[in-house]
Amino acid sequence: MVDVSRHDVVIVGGGGAGLRAAIAASELDPELSIALVSKVYPMRSHTVSAEGGAAAIARDDDSLEMHGYDTVKGSDFLGDQDVIQYFVEQAPKELTRLEHWGCPWSRNEDGSVSTRAFGGMSTKRTWFATDKVGFHMLHTLFQTSMKFGNIDRYDEHFVTKLLVDGDVCRGVAALDIRTGEVKAILGKAVILTTGGGGKVWPFTTNGNIKTGDGMSLAYREGVALKDMEFVQYHPTGLPGTGILITEATRGEGGYLLNNEGERFLITRDYGVGTKAELGPRDMISRAITQEIAAGRGVEIPGKLGRYAHLDLRHLGEEKIMARLPFVRELSKAYANVDPVHEPIPIRPVLHYMMGGVDTDIDAKTSIDGLYAAGETACVSLNGANRLGSNSLTECLVFGARAGEHATGYIKGASVGEEGPFVQQAEAEAARVDALRGRQRGGEKVSKVREDMNTAMEEGTGVYREQASMAKAVSEIAAIRQRFEQVSLDDSSKVFNTELIAALELANMLDVAEAVTCAAVLRKESRGAHACSDFETRNDTEYLHHSLVFHSPDGPRSEKKDVTLGIWEPEERKY
Amino acid sequence: MSQKLKKTFIVTRFDPDKDEVPKTQTYEIEVEPDWKILDALNHIKDTVDPTLSHRWSCRMAVCGSCGMTVNGEPKLTCKDPMSDYGDTIEVAPLANFPVVRDLVVELEGFMERFQEVKPWIMVAKERAVEEGTTQQSPDELADFKQFSMCINCMLCYAACPVVSNEPDFIGPAALALGHRYNQDSRDEGAHVRNEIFRGEGGVFSCSFANECSEVCPKSVNPSGAIQQAKLGNVIDWATSFVVKRGGDVS
Numbered sequence: 018m019v020d021v022s023r024h025d026v027v028i029v030g031g032g033g034a035g036l037r038a039a040i041a042a043s044e045l046d047p048e049l050s051i052a053l054v055s056k057v058y059p060m061r062s063h064t065v066s067a068e069g070g071a072a073a074i075a076r077d078d079d080s081l082e083m084h085g086y087d088t089v090k091g092s093d094f095l096g097d098q099d100v101i102q103y104f105v106e107q108a109p110k111e112l113t114r115l116e117h118w119g120c121p122w123s124r125n126e127d128g129s130v131s132t133r134a135f136g137g138m139s140t141k142r143t144w145f146a147t148d149k150v151g152f153h154m155l156h157t158l159f160q161t162s163m164k165f166g167n168i169d170r171y172d173e174h175f176v177t178k179l180l181v182d183g184d185v186c187r188g189v190a191a192l193d194i195r196t197g198e199v200k201a202i203l204g205k206a207v208i209l210t211t212g213g214g215g216k217v218w219p220f221t222t223n224g225n226i227k228t229g230d231g232m233s234l235a236y237r238e239g240v241a242l243k244d245m246e247f248v249q250y251h252p253t254g255l256p257g258t259g260i261l262i263t264e265a266t267r268g269e270g271g272y273l274l275n276n277e278g279e280r281f282l283i284t285r286d287y288g289v290g291t292k293a294e295l296g297p298r299d300m301i302s303r304a305i306t307q308e309i310a311a312g313r314g315v316e317i318p319g320k321l322g323r324y325a326h327l328d329l330r331h332l333g334e335e336k337i338m339a340r341l342p343f344v345r346e347l348s349k350a351y352a353n354v355d356p357v358h359e360p361i362p363i364r365p366v367l368h369y370m371m372g373g374v375d376t377d378i379d380a381k382t383s384i385d386g387l388y389a390a391g392e393t394a395c396v397s398l399n400g401a402n403r404l405g406s407n408s409l410t411e412c413l414v415f416g417a418r419a420g421e422h423a424t425g426y427i428k429g430a431s432v433g434e435e436g437p438f439v440q441q442a443e444a445e446a447a448r449v450d451a452l453r454g455r456q457r458g459g460e461k462v463s464k465v466r467e468d469m470n471t472a473m474e475e476g477t478g479v480y481r482e483q484a485s486m487a488k489a490v491s492e493i494a495a496i497r498q499r500f501e502q503v504s505l506d507d508s509s510k511v512f513n514t515e516l517i518a519a520l521e522l523a524n525m526l527d528v529a530e531a532v533t534c535a536a537v538l539r540k541e542s543r544g545a546h547a548c549s550d551f552e553t554r555n556d557t558e559y560l561h562h563s564l565v566f567h568s569p570d571g572p573r574s575e576k577k578d579v580t581l582g583i584w585e586p587e588e589r590k591y
Numbered sequence: 592m593s594q595k596l597k598k599t600f601i602v603t604r605f606d607p608d609k610d611e612v613p614k615t616q617t618y619e620i621e622v623e624p625d626w627k628i629l630d631a632l633n634h635i636k637d638t639v640d641p642t643l644s645h646r647w648s649c650r651m652a653v654c655g656s657c658g659m660t661v662n663g664e665p666k667l668t669c670k671d672p673m674s675d676y677g678d679t680i681e682v683a684p685l686a687n688f689p690v691v692r693d694l695v696v697e698l699e700g701f702m703e704r705f706q707e708v709k710p711w712i713m714v715a716k717e718r719a720v721e722e723g724t725t726q727q728s729p730d731e732l733a734d735f736k737q738f739s740m741c742i743n744c745m746l747c748y749a750a751c752p753v754v755s756n757e758p759d760f761i762g763p764a765a766l767a768l769g770h771r772y773n774q775d776s777r778d779e780g781a782h783v784r785n786e787i788f789r790g791e792g793g794v795f796s797c798s799f800a801n802e803c804s805e806v807c808p809k810s811v812n813p814s815g816a817i818q819q820a821k822l823g824n825v826i827d828w829a830t831s832f833v834v835k836r837g838g839d840v841s
């Protein structure tokens with residue numbers, strides 16, 4: 018028999034979006050019982066790694082209209098305009114709330130909150146706490162969440178299944194990593210805030226835990242994954258590790274140089290105009306890729322591949338220490354380079370997923386009682402390309418919205434019969450028990466994962482071709498079959514990280530399937546999806562979202578309208 | 592590519608399902624010279640022994656998951672360069688914590704301590720969002736910024752001689768965090784936290800060994816925070832006889 022616990026709202030994920038959702042629900046109704054389930058202690062969530070900042074208008078020279086326009090243009094007109102409008106309106110309120118809760122935002126001399134420039138943003142609207150913004154936001158949210166007595170945490174619990182019966186979601190099955198037991202955590206509403214899935218690719222800024230679990234959980238229950246072909250390559254990752262060097266380096270005035278020491282974003286036409294280093298990420302990653310392909314990349318002893326240089330030397334030590342101390346720490350520790358004295362070698366690195374669980378503007382999915390927010394969701398704020406610093410704010414705005422709407426929903430929802438849900442959790446416990454230490458065809462988790470990584474890098478890189486994407490589709494299908502032959506060596510119930518890795522690999526294979534399936538169908542170039550065989554945007558045929566549905570016979574796709582109405586789609590040129 | 596190096600890793604293993612006491616296991620592996628200790632452990636897990644259990648995520652020294660004992664010292668393994676060590680490297684779980692399995696330690700005790708210091712802004716009256724952001728000068732920010740940099744990696748608990756002797760000691764990181772809020776110009780809860788600081792296991796349990804600040808990978812200086820808090824508490828305690836301190840805060 019599985020252990021059963023009962024709550025009102027069950028939140029899966031303790032990152033920026035999950036914690037914000039928990040606080041919103043708790044503030045609305047202190048009587049609610051809220052479960053916060055996370056596979057790592059909340060302060061380990063990958064929000065912690067965000068460096069550069071969070072966007073919201075703050076200055077007299079800025080307006081909601083400008084933030085909205087920058088965002089829709091950045092999205093290559095695939096963002097839903099009602100969502101963008103709501104987002105820019107809520108953004109300043111959310112960052113102010115965080116200020117009241119103690120976030121140590123960097124300050125101007127007069128005591129007001131300081132803002133910095135960011136890619137694709139037409140003025141300084143990115144709030145920052147030096148260059149550890151995600152860290153400070155996450156710790157502020159986590160510490161603040163502790164003052165609410167009605168948030169019950171399930172730390173180091175890995176959710177393996179949503180409990181769904183007849184199109185209603187009423188909880189989750191979660192593996193207690195410490196004991197190896199699967200529990201049923203029931204609630205009248207469930208909010209997925211499990212973050213992105215960068216570990217599907219080999220060279221990424223994402224941490225080990227970013228395996229797209231929530232996307233897979235929803236996908237398996239029949240919810241569509243939306244706009245999965247759009248994955249963001251950040252222009253500046255460190256060699257070898259892929260550790261991020263924030264865009265704030267360029268916001269503060271850093272240059273990108275090729276091996277001839279030339280600022281190629283200025284000397285050549287890459288579509289970013291006078292924005293130069295502050296162009297949007299998709300364009301700058303393509304520019305670096307082209308510079309390297311043209312033989313103007315920088316070589317580094319002992320490292321494969323070619324790089325560009327990110328030069329901060331002219332900013333001077335004082336500014337680097339005041340604004341970018343973490344960048345200096347990371348460059349020294351992980352690239353053996355002190356940016357005060359040398360340029361930092363970098364290259365484009367997989368960073369962020371624009372796509373995710375399809376939700377409406379209220380963070381609701383197609384299943385009753387199931388909500389999603391943050392990077393795991395696709396509420397359609399980011400369209401085909403996210404602007405840097407919009408996503409931390411997105412976690413707050415739509416995390417809060419999910420918390421509020423879930424709370425509203427449960428007022429009218431009856432618990433109903435819990436029997437079918439508990440039975441599902443029992444079956445899930447049996448499935449997980451069977452997976453632990455199972456002996457099959459001898460495939461290894463690490464090897465299957467590596468092959469998936471390679472297939473995804475080759476098929477869904479900065480530039481894509483029909484042939485390479487089609488190849489990735491069939492490779493991923495074959496690798497999914499190989500997963501069935503994975504054998505596991507660890508049969509212990511206690512903190513079995515091999516079992517976790519296997520569960521995560523299965524989730525990543527779902528994400529990989531949806532990404533490749535959506536990518537091959539989009540025969541145009543839009544935002545981060547740059548097709549070498551279809552080089553331009555095609556609004557006549559492709560101004561729509563893509564949906565991918567799971568089915569036993571392979572993925573099925575559909576189209577979904579983009580919400581327009583405020584800004585007319587136009588050529589995206591800076 | 593760079594020349595690989597041969598290393599011997601002696602890793603502490605413990606599986607409560609099977610073992611009465613911890614044992615060690617030796618792995619001979621080849622490493623890249625620029626690897627960190629964590630890279631070697633991941634290499635062992637992926638290619639030699641998938642049963643090895645350790646925590647990690649960000650591999651960029653910010654999530655705080657990967658603290659372990661390396662050659663007897665508490666280290667953040669994702670930032671700890673292989674080049675600092677010789678041919679043989681011993682990796683064990685952090686000291687002063689119960690072991691869950693292999694290199695994974697029990698954090699529940701710390702999580703309770705953490706909550707105990709009330710690490711959130713306490714004010715008599717909540718500010719409304721419409722009032723906008725609070726003014727805080729760069730100097731006021733500097734009063735607490737350093738103490739807000741803790742990644743909860745637990746190295747300071749592993750290094751602290753008081754933690755190992757006094758089970759009630761709130762400990763360096765949690766005390767530094769409480770002090771962080773006391774120092775924040777937006778907070779009005781210092782008198783509440785100071786009461787906790789003066790109590791059992793509070794700041795006066797600290798013997799000022801300073802080990803915590805020496806091992807801290809983020810220069811938080813918990814020992815400095817505790818000394819400041821001690822001073823603040825002597826004053827707070829003295830003035831409490833003269834004026835009634837603070838109002839109701841939550």
Ligand SMILES: Cc1cc2nc3c(=O)[nH]c(=O)nc-3n(C[C@H](O)[C@H](O)[C@H](O)COP(=O)(O)OP(=O)(O)OC[C@H]3O[C@@H](n4cnc5c(N)ncnc54)[C@H](O)[C@@H]3O)c2cc1C
Nearest residue numbers: 030031032033034056064069070176212391392406408409
């Ligand atoms: C290096 C880096 C720098 C960035 N910098 C910026 C920036 O400057 N500005 C900006 O706007 N954005 C930035 N981003 C993007 C932004 O940080 C993320 O999109 C955002 O933090 C995601 O937050 P989240 O709450 O959705 O997910 P996460 O913070 O990833 O949290 C996910 C949570 O879900 C839990 N979870 C996952 N799966 C399960 C499961 N199966 N069971 C139980 N729990 C589970 C995890 O434990 C975790 O608590 C950056 C991203 C990276 C990688």
Ligand code: SF4
Nearest residue numbers: 741742744745747807
């Ligand atoms: S104070 Fe330093 S050593 Fe202690 S937990 Fe925080 S970061 Fe780690």
Ligand code: FES
Nearest residue numbers: 650654655657669
């Ligand atoms: S893995 Fe995150 S701090 Fe080391």
